[in-house]
Amino acid sequence: MTVGLDRAAAPRRTLRHRLADRGIDRTLWLVLPATAFVLVLFVYPFIYGLELSFQPLEGGGAFANYKEFFSDPYLRDTIWKTMRLALPAAVFNVAASVPVAYAMRGRVRGKRTITTLLVIPITLGTVLTAQGLIMYAGPRGWLNRTLTGLHLIDQPVVLVHNYTGVFLSLVITGFPFAFLLTLSYLSGIDPALEKAAATLGAGSWQRFRKITLPLLAPGLAITFTLAFVLAFSVFPSAQMVGKPTGATRVISIAAYDAAFQKFDYSMGSTIAMIMAVIMLIVIALVMVWRATLYRGATGGKG
Amino acid sequence: MSTMTRPVTEPEARTSPDATPRTRPRGWTVLLWLVVAFLFVNLAALVLSVVVDSFGTRWFGTWLPESFTTHWYADAWHEFALSHVLLVTLEVALAVVVVSVLIGVPASYVLARRSFPGKRVLMLLFVLPILVPPITYGIPLATLLYRWHLAGSMTGVILANLVPAVPFVILTMTPFIEQIDPKIEAAARMCGAPTRVVFTRILTPLLVPGILAACILVLVRTVGMFELTFLTAGPSSTTLVVSLYNAVFAAGIRANQSVDAMATIYTASMMVLLIVALRFVNPTQLVTRVREEPTE
Amino acid sequence: MTAGVSSGTSPAGPSTSRFAELRLEGVGRRYGAQTALEDFSLSIKGSEFVALLGPSGCGKSTALNCLAGLLPLTTGSIHLDDRRIDTLPPERRGFGMVFQNYALFPHMTVRKNIAFGLQMQKVARAEVARRVDEAVALVQLGEHQHKMPGQLSGGQQQRVAIARAIALHPPVVLMDEPLSNLDAKLRLEMRMEIRRLHQDLGLTTVYVTHDQEEALSMADRLVVLREGVIQQVGTPQEVYEQPVNSYVAGFMGYRNLIDVDVTGGDAEHAVVEGGGLRLTGANRGVRSGAAVAAIRPEDLVIGETDGNGIEVTVRIAEYHGRELSVEATTEQGRSIYFRTPERVAPGDRVVLGVPRHRVLVFGDASAAREAVRAGLES
Ligand SMILES: Nc1ncnc2c1ncn2[C@@H]1O[C@H](COP(=O)(O)OP(=O)(O)OP(=O)(O)O)[C@@H](O)[C@H]1O
Ligand SMILES: [Mg+2]
Numbered sequence: 011m012t013v014g015l016d017r018a019a020a021p022r023r024t025l026r027h028r029l030a031d032r033g034i035d036r037t038l039w040l041v042l043p044a045t046a047f048v049l050v051l052f053v054y055p056f057i058y059g060l061e062l063s064f065q066p067l068e069g070g071g072a073f074a075n076y077k078e079f080f081s082d083p084y085l086r087d088t089i090w091k092t093m094r095l096a097l098p099a100a101v102f103n104v105a106a107s108v109p110v111a112y113a114m115r116g117r118v119r120g121k122r123t124i125t126t127l128l129v130i131p132i133t134l135g136t137v138l139t140a141q142g143l144i145m146y147a148g149p150r151g152w153l154n155r156t157l158t159g160l161h162l163i164d165q166p167v168v169l170v171h172n173y174t175g176v177f178l179s180l181v182i183t184g185f186p187f188a189f190l191l192t193l194s195y196l197s198g199i200d201p202a203l204e205k206a207a208a209t210l211g212a213g214s215w216q217r218f219r220k221i222t223l224p225l226l227a228p229g230l231a232i233t234f235t236l237a238f239v240l241a242f243s244v245f246p247s248a249q250m251v252g253k254p255t256g257a258t259r260v261i262s263i264a265a266y267d268a269a270f271q272k273f274d275y276s277m278g279s280t281i282a283m284i285m286a287v288i289m290l291i292v293i294a295l296v297m298v299w300r301a302t303l304y305r306g307a308t309g310g311k312g
Numbered sequence: 313m314s315t316m317t318r319p320v321t322e323p324e325a326r327t328s329p330d331a332t333p334r335t336r337p338r339g340w341t342v343l344l345w346l347v348v349a350f351l352f353v354n355l356a357a358l359v360l361s362v363v364v365d366s367f368g369t370r371w372f373g374t375w376l377p378e379s380f381t382t383h384w385y386a387d388a389w390h391e392f393a394l395s396h397v398l399l400v401t402l403e404v405a406l407a408v409v410v411v412s413v414l415i416g417v418p419a420s421y422v423l424a425r426r427s428f429p430g431k432r433v434l435m436l437l438f439v440l441p442i443l444v445p446p447i448t449y450g451i452p453l454a455t456l457l458y459r460w461h462l463a464g465s466m467t468g469v470i471l472a473n474l475v476p477a478v479p480f481v482i483l484t485m486t487p488f489i490e491q492i493d494p495k496i497e498a499a500a501r502m503c504g505a506p507t508r509v510v511f512t513r514i515l516t517p518l519l520v521p522g523i524l525a526a527c528i529l530v531l532v533r534t535v536g537m538f539e540l541t542f543l544t545a546g547p548s549s550t551t552l553v554v555s556l557y558n559a560v561f562a563a564g565i566r567a568n569q570s571v572d573a574m575a576t577i578y579t580a581s582m583m584v585l586l587i588v589a590l591r592f593v594n595p596t597q598l599v600t601r602v603r604e605e606p607t608e
Numbered sequence: 609m610t611a612g613v614s615s616g617t618s619p620a621g622p623s624t625s626r627f628a629e630l631r632l633e634g635v636g637r638r639y640g641a642q643t644a645l646e647d648f649s650l651s652i653k654g655s656e657f658v659a660l661l662g663p664s665g666c667g668k669s670t671a672l673n674c675l676a677g678l679l680p681l682t683t684g685s686i687h688l689d690d691r692r693i694d695t696l697p698p699e700r701r702g703f704g705m706v707f708q709n710y711a712l713f714p715h716m717t718v719r720k721n722i723a724f725g726l727q728m729q730k731v732a733r734a735e736v737a738r739r740v741d742e743a744v745a746l747v748q749l750g751e752h753q754h755k756m757p758g759q760l761s762g763g764q765q766q767r768v769a770i771a772r773a774i775a776l777h778p779p780v781v782l783m784d785e786p787l788s789n790l791d792a793k794l795r796l797e798m799r800m801e802i803r804r805l806h807q808d809l810g811l812t813t814v815y816v817t818h819d820q821e822e823a824l825s826m827a828d829r830l831v832v833l834r835e836g837v838i839q840q841v842g843t844p845q846e847v848y849e850q851p852v853n854s855y856v857a858g859f860m861g862y863r864n865l866i867d868v869d870v871t872g873g874d875a876e877h878a879v880v881e882g883g884g885l886r887l888t889g890a891n892r893g894v895r896s897g898a899a900v901a902a903i904r905p906e907d908l909v910i911g912e913t914d915g916n917g918i919e920v921t922v923r924i925a926e927y928h929g930r931e932l933s934v935e936a937t938t939e940q941g942r943s944i945y946f947r948t949p950e951r952v953a954p955g956d957r958v959v960l961g962v963p964r965h966r967v968l969v970f971g972d973a974s975a976a977r978e979a980v981r982a983g984l985e986s
Contacts, residue, residue, distance in 0.1 A: 023683055026680070026681075027680075027681060027684075028682075029680075030680030031638055032428065032429055033426055033428040033429070034428055034429075036507075037421075037425070037507070038426065040418035040419060040421055040422045041434065043418065044418070044419035044478055047415055047478055048437055048438060048441065048475075048478065049437075051453065051471060051472075051475050052437075052440070052441050052453075053437070054456075055449050055452040055453040056448075056452065059448075059452025059455075062452060109340075110344065113345070126590055127352065128348075129590075130586070131355065132532075132582075133579055133582035133583045133585075133586050134359065135553065135582060136538065137556045137571070137574075137575045138362055138575035138579045139358075141362050141560075141568075141571060141572055141575050142362045143358065145358075145361040145365055146354075146358040146361040146362075147358070150372070150373050152357055152361055152375070153354070153357070155375065182358075235443070239444070239445060243445030243446060243447055243539065245447065245538075245539060249561075250560060262445065262447045265447060265451060266447070269455070275455045278451045278455075279452050279455070282448040282449070282450075285444075285445055285447065285448045286445075286448040286449075289445060293443060493709070493711060495711035496711045496712075496713060498678050498698070498705070498711065499705065499707060499713070499769075500724070501697070501699045502676060502698055502699075502725075502773070503699075503724050503725030504699045504702065504725055504776070505699055505724070506697075506699050509728065514713060518715060
């Protein structure tokens with residue numbers, strides 16, 4: 011740690027005093043292993059990837075990979091295809107989690123059981139979800155058999171190996187996370203606030219709209235960010251229940267193809283960097299929006 | 313202090329009729345639960361169809377398979393060397409848990425207790441690996457591990473999985489440590505305890521619930537972590553998720569039921585982990601602790 | 609290894625202190641731009657009981673934590689006799705400390721809490737047991753010694769905290785508002801107990817409090833702090849009777865602080881006027897111009913005294929057993945507080961008097977107000 015010389019300081023102030031002034035002491039060594047670890051295994055690979063992305067295999071200048079990515083529609087469109095999946099999925103998961111969590115706040119009978127049931131889908135994993143979707147929602151699955159049996163449809167509905175399949179898979183795996191986060195933010199809001207609003211004559215919808223939702227909004231921003239990260243890195247499900255060569259050729263498939271099918275690490279890194287930038291832009295936008303919201307105490311326990 | 317709580321209960325009892333409208337089912341709540349129940353039935357059917365298939369012999373265009381058998385499990389077990397794969401999964405997950413706790417807890421201690429120049433930058437550094445998709449750093453990391461001749465080995469898989477695990481431990485443990493009164497540590501120091509003893513005799517016992525929760529969550533995440541393991545694993549260091557994924561893409565030559573059997577094994581083991589986890593962690597608090605992380 | 613801790617002294621009977629002087633030289637602590645403690649210099653003699661006194665936020669805990677080693681200094685140094693100790697970590701200074709909210713180890717029984725420090729010193733097991741017994745007996749916790757801290761009342765927890773701090777026979781015991789979480793009666797009992805332990809064990813005690821009564825009754829010497837700066841150091845009597853400025857006066861119970869102008873007098877006495885009053889008081893360093901006259905409620909008597917007479921109307925009379933605590937107003941509407949054994953009632957008009965030497969005339973008015981306010985809030 012470098013410590014700037016403080017000229018105004020009295021001569022009696024030794025280095026020890028100046029370090030103390032900045033809050034530096036021996037305890038800080040404890041943070042060193044973790045810092046070193048993240049620097050070596052996260053920051054360095056990231057910079058390495060960035061460097062690699064500017065060294066295209068086939069030459070053509072530092073930006074050749076980026077130019078190629080944005081000029082080749084097959085590659086460029088993966089951004090759009092990913093966004094088309096990840097944004098609605100994240101929005102849906104967050105939006106759906108709000109009423110469910112809202113109905114669960116306070117003392118609800120069987121709260122723990124219901125929570126557990128709603129969280130269980132986390133354990134399903136992408137493969138079981140994908141297999142299940144193919145089996146259950148496929149043309150000969152129980153769902154289509156039931157629907158045709160009830161004469162609700164004549165033709166089996168196509169729910170897998172297309173956009174819908176991946177979307178459903180993202181909802182099944184992503185909803186429990188969004189729900190858990192929303193529930194914990196919601197339980198951090200003091201229930202007395204809503205009661206206070208009720209004594210002032212606010213109806214239940216008004217209480218939700220004017221009291222709970224504004225207090226919940228910053229938490230929802232974070233929930234959305236995390237839900238979006240999950241959906242944005244969609245990869246296995248896009249392969250298994252989607253159409254990996256067409257409508258659901260998402261950006262991570264492109265990155266993987268480049269790096270490990272064509273062994274063009276440079277292009278693979280380029281796509282990884284583009285993903286990171288998009289992700290960071292989305293996070294930044296959400297955080298900017300969040301900064302405009304009320305962020306103080308929610309009066310609750312947490 | 314404790315005497316203060318008693319009189320409070322009385323007015324609370326009086327306000328409870330006021331609170332009942334929240335617990336009395338309203339129209340929208342009933343509708344909501346119907347929708348949730350409907351979706352849940354579908355989800356259960358979805359899982360069931362995989363389980364049924366994994367026990368079925370031949371299932372084509374009927375409600376149920378022709379007959380039931382367990383031989384897909386035996387097949388999968390041998391074909392995919394599941395005993396080896398499970399062992400590897402366990403080893404990787406345990407190694408990741410132990411190392412991430414050893415590295416992460418001291419760091420969270422500093423973040424919880426000290427303010428120092430550059431702290432916000434450091435916090436950001438620790439949040440990023442969780443906020444960016446694993447594949448973005450996974451690809452360059454995998455290429456680096458190939459360079460360092462670590463890719464394909466257990467060490468490589470463990471290192472790659474540690475990248476999100478260490479920040480995860482830091483972000484769950486920091487608020488946990490913050491809520492422990494620093495005066496207790498100060499008291500230990502005043503009793504003559506050096507830093508090492510403060511950690512082993514005072515902090516560790518108090519942190520056990522938090523560490524346990526973090527351990528289980530890291531375990532679940534690592535067992536389920538597909539991307540990073542997929543990018544770094546070799547034939548001898550494949551974990552259950554990756555081997556499952558490989559099975560899916562080799563399904564042309566293998567029976568679909570074997571894949572289902574494997575998926576069932578995977579989900580069953582994850583479910584056991586999660587249910588054990590929920591015994592120690594209140595599911596709502598499990599994320600409350602991470603909640604402020606991206607603001608830093 | 610452990611500074612200054614010797615295990616030979618007996619806890620029973622006064623033992624001589626193991627050092628002559630604990631000296632703080634220009635100790636300061638900053639938090640970023642804020643200075644919590646500035647140029648704190650103080651010499652504490654062995655076996656002395658020193659109280660740090662001041663309103664909330666004035667830097668008392670900061671001073672104590674600096675002394676303990678829990679907070680690194682940003683200026684200055686600390687010496688125990690000729691040894692510099694501010695470079696040592698807290699565990700090597702060998703001081704004992706009692707915290708405001710006790711800070712007991714929640715996962716250890718009372719006995720284990722008390723034994724912890726001894727174990728850190730690698731004291732032999734039998735000796736640990738003996739000394740824990742001794743400490744438990746000293747604070748009268750015999751029947752609770754196998755309980756966990758959570759099962760004890762506040763007063764019992766406080767005793768455990770004290771026992772834990774003194775079981776090591778530390779040369780210096782630091783106490784940070786140890787009684788502020790207790791009820792009034794228990795507080796009085798514990799005051800005596802702490803003073804008794806201090807004397808019996810020959811401890812050197814540095815005691816932080818915002819309660820001037822507590823400080824006055826317990827300490828050999830008081831240190832009055834204001835915004836991190838020492839205002840006055842002296843015996844209880846000195847500080848009580850001869851406050852050096854209106855801030856200390858306000859903190860020491862001079863509740864009547866009257867804005868006045870100096871109109872005459874000499875080096876010893878000052879004649880002041882203001883708000884329809886004319887008083888003669890002890891001059892505390894004013895020449896002319898604006899000043900403040902400080903008078904304690906209990907120094908005011910009914911009937912003109914020494915030529916000082918204040919005509920007031922009684923507004924509120926609070927019953928305090930032997931006497932009444934009265935708020936009255938002058939004709940100009942200025943509030944005057946006094947105490948009297950006579951039965952006055954709201955609406956009565958009385959003339960109050962005060963001996964000259966009981967009226968202190970200081971130069972700075974605003975500081976005194978602040979002290980009174982802080983004193984009332986705490
Ligand atoms: N960690 C910190 N960071 C920034 N400022 C601090 C910190 N700790 C204390 N301060 C500031 O330093 C000043 C002195 O604090 P200190 O705790 O010493 O007060 P105190 O006299 O003990 O008050 P109290 O009677 O309320 O305990 C206060 O103004 C406080 O706001
Ligand atoms: Mg304090």
